[in-house]
Amino acid sequence: MDRKMGKETKILWVLKALLISYIVTGVLLVGLAFLLYKLDLGEQAVSAGIVAIYIAATLVGGIVIGKTAKVRRFVWGLAIGILYFLLLVFITLGVYRSLDGSGIHMVTTFLLCAGGGMIGGMIS
Template sequence: MITGQKIFSLLKALAVSYIITAILLLITAFLMYKLGLGDTVIHLSIIIIHGISVFLGGFLTGKMVKEQKYIWGLMLGVCYVLVIGIVSFIMNGTIHISAGGTLTNVILCLAAGMLGGMLG
């Protein structure tokens, strides 16, 4: 497969990851509204949602690319984190990195993308 096609496959899988993220976040928002979930549950669910979305995107990337799947899955995780970071910076005007939240989420997204790519 030509590298241009691999990058296009990565972008398609990244779009799917964000669609999955949006759907799961909407479900979480609905549950938060109906059940009155606390902050801890919401933060944990967001981390889980990111992990699931990136894993599935990495899996899809691995299925489409078929060569060096773990690297392409990792690249999906990197792209996912970068887009989230850029959007967060635009919305908040600052980058907040905490060892307990942001760093954990970045590591989880990279690992989930790589694992998804390997299994894809």
């Protein structure tokens, strides 16, 4: 019984951290859209903003899971970063029905998400 209870709470930790990461993503994307509207940003600036949002969102998620887990925080943060990336891929597949872009872009995005989550876990 205790084991089952522990697994359920760990799943809740992960879901909470992912939810917070995606809330941060939404808020920052709205801010980026506002800046795009007001400042007429170029494509490079928007791409840099999206990369910064990936890092910030997974960093926050890593911090949340690290504070919750208290042990092996960097592993938990890494897991949040990987799950964030996977959910991002599934959402992209659901919306566009394909993965446009190069493999290098996918690998880079994966490393940014995983690294952001792991760093967030370490600094928590």
